[in-house]
Amino acid sequence: MRIFFKLLLSLFAVETGIKALFTSGYTADIVHKKGILEEGTDFITKPIIPQELILKVREILSR
DSSP: OHHHHHHHHHHHHHOTTOOOOEEESSOHHHHHHTTSSOTTOOEEESSOOHHHHHHHHHHHHTO
16 A cells, blocks of 8 residues: 555645545554554545445545
């Protein structure tokens, strides 16, 4: 996942309008403790409930 995050950071440097949602089988606490994602990164854990995914995507797109 770190490789994709680093790639995304590179893309953010070039194009500021990119929006991303990360997912993992790990809980959000573990992901943040291990330093996989930075605080404030849009993140959803598995199993993904369709309604939660829809709400999260709407939230991200509305920013």
